[in-house]
Amino acid sequence: MDSRGQEVRPFDVTHRLVLGIAIPMTLGFLTTPLLGLTDTAVVGRLGQAEALAGLAIGAILFDLIYGSLSFLRTSTTGLVAQAFGRGDNREQQAVFWRALLSALCLGFVMLGLSPLVLAFAPELMTNDPAVAEVTRQYFGIRVLTSPATFANFAILGFVLGRGQGVLGLTLQIILNGTNICLSIFLGLGLGWGIVGVAWGTALAEVTGAVIGFLVVSRQFSAAYRPSRADIFDTAKLKQLFHLNADILIRSLILNGAFALLTRVGSSFGAVTLAANAVLMNVFMLSAFFLDGLAGAAEQLAGRAVGAQYRPSFDRTLKLTGFWSFAMAALVGLFFISFGQPIIHLLTTSEEVRQEAYTYLAWAALTGLAGALAFQMDGVFIGATWSREMRNMMLMSFACYCASLAVFVPVIGNHGLWLSLNLFLMMRGFFLAAMVPRKARQSFVSTH
Numbered sequence: 001m002d003s004r005g006q007e008v009r010p011f012d013v014t015h016r017l018v019l020g021i022a023i024p025m026t027l028g029f030l031t032t033p034l035l036g037l038t039d040t041a042v043v044g045r046l047g048q049a050e051a052l053a054g055l056a057i058g059a060i061l062f063d064l065i066y067g068s069l070s071f072l073r074t075s076t077t078g079l080v081a082q083a084f085g086r087g088d089n090r091e092q093q094a095v096f097w098r099a100l101l102s103a104l105c106l107g108f109v110m111l112g113l114s115p116l117v118l119a120f121a122p123e124l125m126t127n128d129p130a131v132a133e134v135t136r137q138y139f140g141i142r143v144l145t146s147p148a149t150f151a152n153f154a155i156l157g158f159v160l161g162r163g164q165g166v167l168g169l170t171l172q173i174i175l176n177g178t179n180i181c182l183s184i185f186l187g188l189g190l191g192w193g194i195v196g197v198a199w200g201t202a203l204a205e206v207t208g209a210v211i212g213f214l215v216v217s218r219q220f221s222a223a224y225r226p227s228r229a230d231i232f233d234t235a236k237l238k239q240l241f242h243l244n245a246d247i248l249i250r251s252l253i254l255n256g257a258f259a260l261l262t263r264v265g266s267s268f269g270a271v272t273l274a275a276n277a278v279l280m281n282v283f284m285l286s287a288f289f290l291d292g293l294a295g296a297a298e299q300l301a302g303r304a305v306g307a308q309y310r311p312s313f314d315r316t317l318k319l320t321g322f323w324s325f326a327m328a329a330l331v332g333l334f335f336i337s338f339g340q341p342i343i344h345l346l347t348t349s350e351e352v353r354q355e356a357y358t359y360l361a362w363a364a365l366t367g368l369a370g371a372l373a374f375q376m377d378g379v380f381i382g383a384t385w386s387r388e389m390r391n392m393m394l395m396s397f398a399c400y401c402a403s404l405a406v407f408v409p410v411i412g413n414h415g416l417w418l419s420l421n422l423f424l425m426m427r428g429f430f431l432a433a434m435v436p437r438k439a440r441q442s443f444v445s446t447h
Contacts (some may be wrong), residue, residue: 007086007087007308008307008308008309009085009086009087009306009307009308009309010307010309010311010312011085011303011304011307011309011312012312012315013300013304013312013315013316013319014319015319015323017163017300018293018296018300018316018319018320018323019296019323020163020165020166021160021163021165021292021295021296021299021300022165022292022293022295022296022320022323023165023292024165024166024168024169024292025160025165025168025169025291025292025295025296026288026289026291026292026293027169027292028168028169028171028172028173029172029288029291029292030288031172031173031176031177038179038180038183038184039055039059039183039187039197039201040052040055040056042183042184042187042188042196042197043055043187043193043194043197051134051193051194053128053131053134054130054131054132054133054134054135054137054138054194055134055138055194055197057122057131057135058134058135058138058139058142058198059138061117061121061122061135061139062139062142064255065110065117066146066149066150067251067255068248068251068252068255069106069110069150069153069248070153070251071243071244071247071248071251072099072102072103072106072150072153072154072157072244073153073154073156073157073160074157074247074298074381075099075157075240075243075244075247075381075384075386076095076096076099076153076154076157076158076161077157077158077160077161077295077298077299077302077381077382078161078243078298078302078381078382078383078384079095079099079161079239079240079243079302079384080092080095080096080157080158080160080161080162080302081161081162081163081298081299081300081301081302081303081306081382082302082303082305082306082382082384083095083161083306084161084162084163084302084303084306085302085303085304085305085306085307085308085309086306086307086308087307088306089221089224090224090225090226090230091226091230092158092161092162092224093220093224093225093226094226094230094231094233094236095158095161095236095240096154096158096216097226097231098231098236098237098240099154099157099158099240100151100154100155100213101231102150102154102240102244103147103150103151103153103154104147104150104151106146106150107146107147107148107149107150107151108146108147110143110146110150111143111144111146111147114139114140114143114146117139117143118136118139118140118143121135121139122135122136122139134194137194137195137198138194138195138197138198139198140198141195141198141199141202142198142201142202144202145202145203145205145206148205148206148208148209149205149209151209151212151213152171152175152205152208152209152212155171155209155212155213155216156168156171156172156212158216159171159212159216160295160298160299161298161299161302162299163299163300163303165295165296167215171208171211171212171215174207174208174211174212175204175205175207175208175212176204178203178204178207178208179200179201179204179205180200181200182199182200182201182203182204183196183197183200183201184200185200186199186200187200239384242386242387243384243386246386246387246389246390247381247386247389247390249390249393250386250389250390250393253393253394253397254393256397257397257400257420257423258280260400260401260404261276261280261416261420262276262277264404264408264416265413265416268412268413271349271351271352271355272355272413274347274349274352274355275352275355275356275358275359276359276413276416278343278346278347278352278356279343279356279359279360279362279363280363281346282335282339282342282360282363282364282366283363283366283367283370283420285331286328286331286332286335286366286367286370287367287370287374289327289328289331289367290324290327290328290367290370290371290374290375291374293320293323293324293327293374293375293378294320294324294374294375294377294378295378296320296323296378297316297320297375297376297377297378297379297382298378298379298381298382299382300312300316300320300382301313301316301317301378301379301382301383302381302382302383302384303382304316305382305383305384305442305443308443308444309443310439310443313439313443316379317379317435320375320378320379321372321375324371324372324374324375325368325371325372327367327371328367328368328370328371329367329368331367332364332365332367332368335360335363335364335367336360336361336364339357339360339363339364340357340360343356343357343360359413359414359417362414362417362418362420362421363417365421366420366421366424369420369421369422369424369425370424370425370427370428371428372425372427372428372429372431372432373424373425373427373428373431374428375428376427376428376431376432376435377389377427377431379431379435380431383438383442385434385438385442388431388434388438389431392427392430392431392434393427395426395430396423396426396427396430397423399422399423399426400419400420400422400423400426403415403418403419403422403423404416404419407419
C-alpha cells in the first residue's frame, strides 16, 4: 500500500514490452496511407479531374473535422491504462461504456450538423462548382456513419489502453482492408465511381465497429459488469469531458500550426508551396513511426500511474525515449539517403523537385526534432495530465509564431522549416521539463 492506502502493483517495463505495443501500432497506422492511395487510384481511373479533386477535398475535410475529434481514442487509452494498472476490471468496462456512449452521442451531433457543413464547407475549399458537388457527394455519404466512426475511436482506445497492440493492429487491418476491398468493388467493379468509394469507406466503418465491439465485449467478465451508477458517475464523466476538451484544444492548435505553415509557405509562390506539400509527406511518414512509440508511452505511463509504481514509470520514460530517438534517427537517415528518389516519385514537375531537394534536410530533421514531443504526448495522455499538455502546446505555438516572425523575413522558406523544427522541439522540452513535478504529485511514497 502507498501512503494514500492504494495498492501498489509492481510490473516490469522491458524493451520487449515497449516494442510489443509500439510495432503493431505502427503497422496499424501505416495501413492508413494505403487506403488513401487506393481511393485515389480508383477515382483516378475514371479519368475525371473533378472527381479526383473532389475526393481530395472531401478526404481533407473529413480528416480535418474527424481527426480533431479523435480525442476519444487518446482519452480512453489513458483512462483504461490507469484502471488496468490498478487491476480495476470494473472500471475498465465502465470507461469503455462511457467512451462508447460519448462516441455515439458525438456521432449523432455530427449528423445533425452535417447539413451546415455540406452547405458551406465545399465552397470554402474550392471555387469549381463541379468539384464542390463531388465533395458534397463524398462527404454526404461518409457522414452517415459518423456514430460508427467515433465508436471505432473508443474501441481502439480501449484495446490500446490494455496494451493489446496485436489486437489493435488486427482491428485496423480489418477496418482498412474492408475499406480497400469495398472501394475497389463498388467504385470500379460496379462502376459507382466516387459514390462507390464513399460507400465503401462508410460500410467499412460500420463493419469495423461491429466486429470491434463483439471482440471487446467478449473480454468482459459478468462478475465485473459495472452498474448504471458506475457508468454515469458524475465525477468520472466530468474527468472524461475535461480530458477530451484539453486534447481537442491541443489538436486544434496543432492543426492550426500546420495550416499556418501552408499559409506562410503560399507567400513564396506556387512552386515552393508545392515543394513544401511534397516534403510534408516526409514529416507525416516520420510521425507514423513515432506514433507507435507514443502509443506505448501512453499505455505504460498510464498503467504505472494506475499501479502507483514509480520505477515502472521511470523505466517507461527511459525505454520509450530511447526507441523514439533511435527510430527518429533511422527514419531521418533514410530520408537523407533516399529522399530525392522519393520526391521524384511524388511529383513529375522538375521545378518542384529541385525546390524540394533544397529543403529536404529540414524535412528529414523533423523526426528527430519531434521525437521527444511525440513521446511526451504519450506520457501526458497516459498519465491524464491533459491540462499541462494543453498549456504547453499554447506556449509552444506562441514561440512558433514568434519564430516565424523573426526567421521567415530573414531566410525565407528556410526560416519556415526552421520554425517548424523549433516548434516540435519546444513542445518536447516544455513537456519534459514538467515531468518531475507532475510525477511527484502522481506518485507518493511506496515504502
